[in-house]
Amino acid sequence: MSNRTPALRRLIGRPVSAYDQKSAMLFLAPMMVILTVVAVFPILYSFWISLFDLKLTRPHRAPFVWLDNYAHIFQDSMFWDSVGRSTSFTLMSVSAIMFIAMLMALLLNEEFRGRRILSAILLIPWAIPYVANGLMWKWIYDSGYGALNGLLFQLGLIDKYMVMLGDVQKTMLLITNSFVWKEVPLATILLLVTLKSIRADLYSAAKVDGANVWQRFVHITLPALTPGFALVMIYETMMAIRHFDLFFILTEGGPADASHVVAWQVYVETFRKLAFGTGAALAYIMAIVTFTLAFFIIRSTSRKL
Amino acid sequence: MSNIWTEGSSRRDFLKMTATAGVAGSGLLALPGHAQAAPLNFYTWSAAVDTVKSHLGAFEAKTGIKVNYNNAPWAQYRDTMVTKFVGKAPLDVLWVSDSWLPEWADAGWLAPVNNFPDLMKYNAEADDFSTQSMQYKGKQYGLSYYTDYMAFFYDEEKLKKAGIKEPPSTWDELVQQSLKIKAAGISEYPMMLPMARESWLIEFLTAMVYSNGGGFTDASGAAIMSDPKKGAVQALQWIVDAVNKHKIISPACVETGELNGLKSFSSGNHAFALLSRYRIRTLNDPKQSQIAGHVKQALMPAGVGGSHATVGWMRFHGMTAQAAADKTRAANAAKLIEWFGGKADGQYRFQKMLFNDIGSGFAVKELFKDPEVQASYAKYSDMAMFEKQQQFARKKDVITRWFGEWDEVNGSAWQSAVIGKSTAAEALKKSAQAWNDLRKQV
Numbered sequence: 001m002s003n004r005t006p007a008l009r010r011l012i013g014r015p016v017s018a019y020d021q022k023s024a025m026l027f028l029a030p031m032m033v034i035l036t037v038v039a040v041f042p043i044l045y046s047f048w049i050s051l052f053d054l055k056l057t058r059p060h061r062a063p064f065v066w067l068d069n070y071a072h073i074f075q076d077s078m079f080w081d082s083v084g085r086s087t088s089f090t091l092m093s094v095s096a097i098m099f100i101a102m103l104m105a106l107l108l109n110e111e112f113r114g115r116r117i118l119s120a121i122l123l124i125p126w127a128i129p130y131v132a133n134g135l136m137w138k139w140i141y142d143s144g145y146g147a148l149n150g151l152l153f154q155l156g157l158i159d160k161y162m163v164m165l166g167d168v169q170k171t172m173l174l175i176t177n178s179f180v181w182k183e184v185p186l187a188t189i190l191l192l193v194t195l196k197s198i199r200a201d202l203y204s205a206a207k208v209d210g211a212n213v214w215q216r217f218v219h220i221t222l223p224a225l226t227p228g229f230a231l232v233m234i235y236e237t238m239m240a241i242r243h244f245d246l247f248f249i250l251t252e253g254g255p256a257d258a259s260h261v262v263a264w265q266v267y268v269e270t271f272r273k274l275a276f277g278t279g280a281a282l283a284y285i286m287a288i289v290t291f292t293l294a295f296f297i298i299r300s301t302s303r304k305l
Numbered sequence: 306m307s308n309i310w311t312e313g314s315s316r317r318d319f320l321k322m323t324a325t326a327g328v329a330g331s332g333l334l335a336l337p338g339h340a341q342a343a344p345l346n347f348y349t350w351s352a353a354v355d356t357v358k359s360h361l362g363a364f365e366a367k368t369g370i371k372v373n374y375n376n377a378p379w380a381q382y383r384d385t386m387v388t389k390f391v392g393k394a395p396l397d398v399l400w401v402s403d404s405w406l407p408e409w410a411d412a413g414w415l416a417p418v419n420n421f422p423d424l425m426k427y428n429a430e431a432d433d434f435s436t437q438s439m440q441y442k443g444k445q446y447g448l449s450y451y452t453d454y455m456a457f458f459y460d461e462e463k464l465k466k467a468g469i470k471e472p473p474s475t476w477d478e479l480v481q482q483s484l485k486i487k488a489a490g491i492s493e494y495p496m497m498l499p500m501a502r503e504s505w506l507i508e509f510l511t512a513m514v515y516s517n518g519g520g521f522t523d524a525s526g527a528a529i530m531s532d533p534k535k536g537a538v539q540a541l542q543w544i545v546d547a548v549n550k551h552k553i554i555s556p557a558c559v560e561t562g563e564l565n566g567l568k569s570f571s572s573g574n575h576a577f578a579l580l581s582r583y584r585i586r587t588l589n590d591p592k593q594s595q596i597a598g599h600v601k602q603a604l605m606p607a608g609v610g611g612s613h614a615t616v617g618w619m620r621f622h623g624m625t626a627q628a629a630a631d632k633t634r635a636a637n638a639a640k641l642i643e644w645f646g647g648k649a650d651g652q653y654r655f656q657k658m659l660f661n662d663i664g665s666g667f668a669v670k671e672l673f674k675d676p677e678v679q680a681s682y683a684k685y686s687d688m689a690m691f692e693k694q695q696q697f698a699r700k701k702d703v704i705t706r707w708f709g710e711w712d713e714v715n716g717s718a719w720q721s722a723v724i725g726k727s728t729a730a731e732a733l734k735k736s737a738q739a740w741n742d743l744r745k746q747v
Contacts, residue, residue: 056387057412058412142565144555144574165560166558166724167724168724252503254501254716255560256721258724260717271384274384
């Protein structure tokens with residue numbers, strides 16, 4: 001409270017009385033109670049569950065196993081394979097999202113005819129729910145009648161329909177593509193907002209100094225975009241690590257284990273095996289990794305945010 | 306206690322009385338003996354909902370027993386039910402898949418029905434495999450909802466075009482005929498076998514393994530799937546060769562589920578298919594199939610040293626332990642189970658309704674002789690073949706408490722072999738290892 005009091009004092013512009021503090025606490029209390037019930041309690045309770053060998057289908061025996069669930073997960077080669085897949089999915093998708101979103105933002109930052117229409121069209125993938133997005137891509141990728149095969153065939157790029165999601169070489173790339181398609185609009189908006197905040201006189205001064213387009217991009221635009229990039233990187237990294245919907249709809253972790261990522265493993269443990277203890281432990285590991293990554297990204301880019 | 310009608314009663318007294326009356330009215334203060342008046346709770350997955358409702362209406366009218374009916378989608382049914390069991394939600398009668406029986410029975414959620422002679426008497430009129438599919442550790446847990454099996458279909462017209470007179474009776478013959486059809490340019494991938502990771506996969510795999518004369522486990526429940534002479538290795542090797550060597554099955558089979566397989570076959574892309582028997586109705590329906598009228602059922606091709614065996618499955622009406630704990634509720638629940646799984650007014654009415662509405666199979670032998678059923682089936686298939694193949698149907702030999710966990714590993718292992726990431730022997734060794742580990746743990 002002692003740390004908060006000066007801030008409160010600055011905010012209300014006069015000394016803070018005990019009455020003010022009590023009032024503030026009173027007004028905050030309902031929300032604190034709700035947050036405790038819907039957020040804090042489930043978080044703590046799920047950690048408690050992760051310390052038990054709890055399976056819903058074995059209701060009469062749920063021994064307390066300390067950190068055994070965590071130990072088993074770390075000893076499981078399947079877990080480390082799925083970590084590898086989640087990592088490559090995250091790296092591929094976040095890099096692609098940032099690159100494509102930057103190009104789109106640069107384009108939409110220019111004045112040209114139809115810019116508003118293009119901006120509106122750009123938002124469509126963002127507006128589509130993830131499940132609908134997954135089902136749409138499932139149709140597009142279908143090896144028998146999919147639109148992608150049809151397009152490639154019509155263009156003469158293939159002489160017969162290819163196996164798409166069933167081909168382990170293509171599976172993760174295709175899922176990444178669907179994820180990128182859905183996420184690019186939001187990233188574009190974030191970068192566009194950052195671009196709009198760059199002062200025009202910087203470009204004018206650079207032109208006067210003889211800087212060409214490339215030099216202006218490298219020395220003015222890119223550095224100015226850093227806060228936007230940081231935001232996009234944090235948000236999309238968290239989204240990619242935790243992403244589940246497309247893996248569920250498109251491949252269910254297959255073929256074989258080609259798309260068995262950590263988020264899929266959490267689902268399998270929790271809802272297929274109904275092993276809530278292991279599922280909670282896995283979810284905790286995933287949450288800790290996500291927060292750790294976010295922490296380091298924020299720390300390394302905090303000065304630019 | 307003060308009387309609220311007397312002049313001196315307070316507002317607090319009035320509120321107390323009102324609250325008590327409300328609680329009593331809601332049944333919370335009802336005595337245990339009054340439980341008989343409470344309606345039964347019946348839960349199913351979302352199939353044949355209108356048929357169920359109509360049959361339920363007849364039950365209520367006939368018996369005066371009220372029933373609360375609810376359903377959940379098949380994909381979420383197991384999770385939903387397990388959550389309800391754990392949360393002690395009111396449940397009396399429900400649909401159960403044979404795959405979940407050991408899990409639910411061992412957890413104490415389902416009650417055996419052996420003590421109800423009115424239910425047990427129907428076993429005499431049912432196919433053995435279907436009755437066995439409802440039994441666990443010597444006890445029976447319900448009566449049939451529907452039963453069916455994995456069937457082998459062929460497109461007669463495509464075979465004729467390729468100059469083939471008879472459908473294959475062995476898997477080797479199927480390869481030869483497929484190569485002929487492929488060479489004639491009639492179909493690029495003559496055989497359709499769905500191998501996507503879904504709940505249907507184990508049915509396809511088991512049918513292949515049984516027809517190769519083996520099984521996943523032996524009579525004691527030990528894993529035999531990695532034994533090269535026990536069917537599974539031969540079956541998987543056949544699939545691997547069919548995909549990669551002969552190229553008669555599309556490599557996209559690992560992303561093709563049962564429903565997409567049905568669509569692909571009914572679009573005329575293939576000459577042969579493994580599908581659920583009841584799909585024949587769709588396949589020969591001109592509104593739903595481009596090869597309507599040409600699809601025939603044949604006996605499951607046999608592997609070397611194998612037979613025409615196939616896998617059958619059972620979905621049945623079970624009684625919960627909760628219902629069984631109360632004599633009156635148990636008796637009412639048994640009546641409801643009999644109404645649906647046995648005879649209603651002296652006839653297997655519900656099974657006939659289901660057959661006529663959606664073409665689903667039945668375990669009752671006498672229905673094969675029913676003129677109405679025969680006439681209905683003759684419109685799109687051959688009743689004699691339906692019955693003949695059903696006699697070769699066997700229940701799955703992997704239905705255990707650890708089935709769900711093993712199924713994850715097994716499905717992945719078979720797919721690994723098909724896409725060339727492992728050999729058939731390695732894949733089945735992994736599957737057997739997982740089975741043995743889980744068995745030891747449980």
